Amino acid sequence: MRAMVWFRRDLRIADNAALFHACQSADDGVVGVFAICPEQWSQHDDAPAKVQFWIQNVACLSQSLGKINIPLLIVPTPRFDELPSEITSLAAKHECDALYFNREYEVNESERDDAVAKAADKLGITTHRFHDRVIVPPDSIETQEGKFYTVFTPYRRVWDERVAGETELLASPKKQSKTDIPSDSVPTQIDGFDFSDCDSDLWPPGEDEAKRRLKAFEDHMGQYDEQRDIPSVAGTSRLSPYLAAGVISPRQCLATALNVCGGNLEKNDGAKTWVSELTWRDFYTAVLVGFPRVSKHRPFKLKTDAIRWRDDESDFNAWCAGQTGYPIVDAGMRQLNQTGWMHNRLRMVVAMFLTKHLLIDWRWGERHFMNLLIDGDLAANNGGWQWSASTGTDSVPYFRIFNPFSQSKRFDPDGDYIKEFCPELKDVPASALHDQKKLRKALKDIDIDYPDFVVDYSKGRQRALDEFKRI
Known part of the structure; x- marks a missing residue:
């Protein structure tokens, strides 16, 4: 029996359920396959840094698989729609009797997997799915x-x-029976994704x-x-x-x-x-x-659909650029812009600032994060944003609103993080970084070019409270 393993977001050899069971069952070799779907990835707001990281890890995976006689084939196809025929025809071409893959849980991915399994069944190819993520x-x-x-x-x-x-933990597979199937080369560039601004040195690939x-x-x-x-x-x-x-x-x-x-x-x-x-x-x-609706840009708490969000692109752009006038918020957003990653405490701070102080739709922030995060994951990103916006399951009560100055005083008391990503504030005393009035005075005294507050903290907070109370 020859097995095909369809790799997705399981780019490793060790403790990989689909790979382990395929290697356990096969006696005539194992074939790996990975699909590159740039249009679909773009539609899902996957960040260039994330796609580059995937591709780099696919290359590492191909090398590791090669050491145990498993070739890795690359299927380039714009969208998921073509995968049922692409994957199953490739399996049939290489005389694979079974297809193994680990489950993905998002709506589009789940529907794609069902379609592939159905197509495989028509060709007499048995499908085996595993919980692994x-x-x-x-x-x-x-x-x-x-x-x-x-x-x-x-x-x-x-x-x-x-x-x-x-x-x-599942053991790493041993060498498999050799096949005469060569591995495909893994591309270094993907259409529609610009890797020129991705600092890959921060995130070396590989197991x-x-x-x-x-x-x-x-x-x-x-x-x-x-x-x-x-x-x-x-x-x-x-x-x-x-x-x-x-x-x-x-x-x-x-x-x-x-x-x-x-x-x-x-x-x-x-x-x-x-x-x-x-x-x-x-x-x-x-x-x-x-609750599949959270995969479809819907809030978990359906009544929060009635919130009258402010579609203020100017305020949103200031937030995106790290130019809100609130040091801890700006530092977090600049870390994201520069590294494709943000500390988890800051993810909560900046998300709550956008959804509460600026009263801007959480979906704007959710998408912006996905467009930049190297670790972008729909379930975690959506869950975090809806928690901060008080629209989700187990979310923070709407009246609990982080004060950016209290947050920075508590978690960045010396201003080390703020000054790393907002270097123009390096001469501002730490105490001033955590106080609205002191900050304005310090900026004036030192003559620093730093943006004014995009919103007054108290007014922004009250605006959010009034709107949430209304519903």
């Missing part, structure tokens, strides 16, 4: 009424019980780099609960791009956390907090499956 499958956690959870805390309790059976980062984080995971909200220190794992592309698996991350705490998360607050982030990742994926 999550630790606990979305449909295995239900309320007593058989429904999907919409609140994180009770979901987490059940997740903790289920996860005990999901911690075993080895992902494992190195996980190992490095293991050494200070115990401090994660204390350091994760301080953007000026390397207190997080910086693994999100690798997780989003599947260069490392969430199970590998969980296994490392359990190793740090000796199997008991209650003994290590840092490891416990980090595992909670892995749980949030599963939770938002389950929301995506249980």
Whole structure:
């Protein structure tokens, strides 16, 4: 039996369910395939930095597969529509009896996979699908009424019980029977995506780099609960791009956390907090499956469709450029613009600033993030934006609105992060960075060219409160 493995966002050899089971079953070789769909990726707002990172990791994957006699074929096709015929005809051409792939949960991707499976069945090719992007499958956690959870805390309790059976890692496959099928070359450029501004040095591709980062984080995971909200220190794992592309698996991350705490998360607050982030990742994926509307630009809380958002392009552009006059907000947006990544605390701060202080539609911000983030993931990005905008499941209450100055004083007290990304503020005393009146005075005294506040904090906050109260 010859197997074909369809790689998507699972660009690794280790602990890869589809690859593992294909190699276990095949006795006449395994063939890999990856589809490049630029029009579809563009429609899904995938960032150039993200697409470049994918392609670089596909090249690394091809090399790794080659060492175990698995060729990787590249299918270039503009959109998902052509994949049922492309994938299945390629499988038939190379006499593959079965197709293996790991599940994707977004609406378009799920429909694409169903269409491919249907086309494969017509050709007598057996399809095998696996849960791999999550630790606990979305449909295995239900309320007593058989429904999907919409609140994180009770979901987490059940997740903790289920996860005990999901911690075993799958072995990397051994060499397979040789085939006479050569690997395709992996392109370095993709039509419609400009990689010239992508700083790939920040995110070296490959499984080895992902494992190195996980190992490095293991050494200070115990401090994660204390350091994760301080953007000026390397207190997080910086693994999100690798997780989003599947260069490392969430199970590998969980296994490392359990190793740090000796199997008991209650003994290590840092490891416990980090595992909670892995749980949030599963939770938002389950929301995506249980409530498909969030994949279709709809709020989870349908009544919030009645919010009268301000379609103010001038304010939005100031936010995008990091020119709002609020140092912590501007620093976060400039980090995103310069690196394709943003510290998680700052993602919440800038998202709430846009949706509350500026009362601009969260969908504008969600799309802007996806257009730039190297770790852009629909479930996590949508979940985070709807949490900040108070339109989503388990979202922050609408009357809880972050004060940018309080946030920077608490999490960037010395202004180190702000001054790294807003260097024009390097001579402003830290105390002034965290106070509206002191900042204006300092800027005037030092004669610094820095934008005025795009909105008065108190007025913006009250405007949001009034609008949310109205509905």
